[in-house]
Amino acid sequence: MHFGLPVWLTIVAAPLITALFALATGYPSLRVKGHYFAIVTLAFNMVIFIVLMNYTSLTHGEAGIPGIPKPGSKGGLFNFRDRETYYYFMVICAVGMTGLAALIARSRVGQILVAIRQNEPMVTAIGIPAWKYKLFAFVTSAMFAGFAGALYAHYQSFINPDVFGVAQSLDAILAVIMGGSGTIAGPAIGAFIVVFLPEVLRFADSFRLILYGLILVLATIFMPRGIVGLSSDLFDRLTRRVQK
Template identity: 80%
Template sequence: MILRPTHALWLAGLVGFALLPQFIEVKYYLHLSILALIWVIAAQGQNLIQGYTGYVSIVQAGFIGIGAYSTALMGIHFDLPVWLTILLAPLVTAAFAVGVGYPSLRVKGHYFAIVTLAFNLVIFIVLMNFTELTEGEAGITGIPKPGSPDGWLNWRDRETYYYFVLIVAALMTGLAALIVRSRIGQILVAIRQNEDLVGAIGISAWKYKLFAFVTSAMFAGLAGAIYAHYQSFINPEIFGVAQSLDAILAVIIGGSGTIAGPVIGAFFVVFLPEYLRFADSFRLIIYGLVLVLATIFMPRGIVGVATSVADWLRRRRA
């Protein structure tokens, strides 16, 4: 089998991520890397509905919250094993996504974004005020770490959790690539380009949009479950609209409608605010300005710029 250049780049990237902990001396940066990999999972889901289907969803953080709270509550109230709750969390999130997507996908464009924004607010308000179940603003503490049968893995060690999240992020990125390259992915791209034409040739665009939306939510639910067990604490503040906008920006900055884009964008939205802490009073202003300029001058994202440069170099060689 011939190894294509893109496959070689992905393999090199995976090797680089695998070796990364060996070069990180400050453990805080390893913590940020784990958070970025969790965001890779959520951003890949966001990319399915936003980048490939063309529908901007502002409820991804709400779905992350559902995944996080469902895994925590199933473990606390039903005493289920951690690995089982992590597997069940995306299914619980999918059930909520069907309820959200059924009315939301009846509208298009800005109306869809507004409806999903409203649902994110509803999820946030419920998590904040349903204190009997979610503990409200105080949050849920003592969420257990995953465990191995014989205890040979130390899950309190950040390096162990890093490799676990890296494997899951790589698998979910691979799953996203398989979906995109399948017939379903081709139809999703066709919906983004001309939804009316898709309907005119007898394809039920609504069903495929619902598939993309629910699958996107399952990615988010899995990310939320992994996040909950990593932090051992969750509260509603990290599942608001601002975090949904971060998911959208991760796709835009990295490269909408590309597989590599969400990976790059996820690290961007996690690390950039940290590096702007030197200007704490103006950090959010600088962060917003950088994102606006990047959106204006890099409409295809970082991946699009890299592709353009590679094409230019190829033409120069020719």
Template identity: 80%
Template sequence: MARNRTYILYGLALVGFVLLPQLISVKYYIHLSVLALIWVIAAQGQNLIQGYTGYVSIVQAGFMGIGAYSTALMGMHFDLPVWLSIIIAPFVTAFFALLTGYPSLRVKGHYFAIVTLAFNMVIFIVLMNFHQLTHGEAGITGIPKPGGKDALFNWRDRETYYYFVLIIAALMTGLAALIVRSRIGQILVAIRQNEDLVGAVGIAAWKYKLFAFVTSAMFAGLAGAIYAHYQSFINPEIFGIAQSLDAILAVIIGGSGTIAGPIIGAFFVVFLPEYLRFADSFRLILYGLVLVLATIFMPRGIAGIARDLMEKRRGRT
């Protein structure tokens, strides 16, 4: 019964997302919604490692950067079609995640967070300084949109891209839900709750942690690749630590360890700074304050609060 109701809710949400472009008249909000949907993909990945496995990784934006640059560079140097380079990009990201995940998963808790943060710094520094490949701070321009001249859809139209990203975000959300429901997902949650016990019953926890880390990186790589082709322009600026913190914030605000959480959280982190624009330079302070207050007063996020409310109502009737 409860599960049916959840499906109905997700169905309604999906209908809402499909209708959204028809409801918004301001083009700029459609643009923000596309960005938010891209963030949904990245946040679902972040949620796998942070929300379910309990390891805070601060490299999600760095992995988005690897995805974005690899799809752009593959298109430029190997003349690959856009759809193919978007598909390959997550695997390039996975390669780097494997290399970095193995040593960093040897430390726990805060130290894992710091090591991943160091990776994000390394990625950023390399993107900034490896001019021959990345053009440094100036970035890469003229990244092609999907579809050629005689494509079925007009990819320059924001609405078209919105639906394209919506489909992928929905698929990736479904994939995250499948992973979480599977035996692997159960083991990830078990690792969060008591890693020693997981080891004690004979499960090699590090394999599952590495799986969660690499999968989350692939989500990020895909998000980055889609972002690159949407904006047609990338530079290192948007793949820094601040953006990785946004991914963490999205998971916390939305509700960590829930499937709905990252969706809510992603829209939150994209739209909130826009609304705080009036505050200008106070924005950073307010943003930090929201983060601190949210963590202290609603540690289970918006999805957690919503679930509590629903259960309370059900209990009463």
């Protein structure tokens, strides 16, 4: 918007820019572990939100940036100004990114990341620099977020700091918890729940947030592995009964 760059160029550049920010924040963040890591990244989130709110010469503050152009043109093969066309474009991007995540998970790097999650001291003991792989995961997830953010901004044609708040970060975490961490399908399923559950609970407007929170707490207690983990356990039980 400030420099008149082509839309497709900014969409491609977005994940690269977020990767640079992830490198700058990820290295010091990964020096701590567990809950402390979550607190540090949340603190970075709050710092970025404050900067976006006050750096008005760039972001226009709470007023945001209107008039963000959509890719393509009406005379082109695909008119991305049409919401239906843009929707299918987003579906293709989502499937592509999910496929890329699956390839990473099945690669040697993905197997090492699983090993780090299970027993990081043992991985370090056999000579694998765990922090490098954790930084890779940190940067890769930031690139995914940057790409999604660019698509969102050009779809909405407007963006302001509200979408960078803590609530949105918590929604992303809850999507992983509800769907099932450590899986490819889990976050996708959890995202549908996080998006649609508040809408379903609109009939109880006064108690909507209370019910929403209660459902999430119960799901975390009784489904620690998420919906994917619960489905896997049920399938294993049914398989055992059939074999008997």
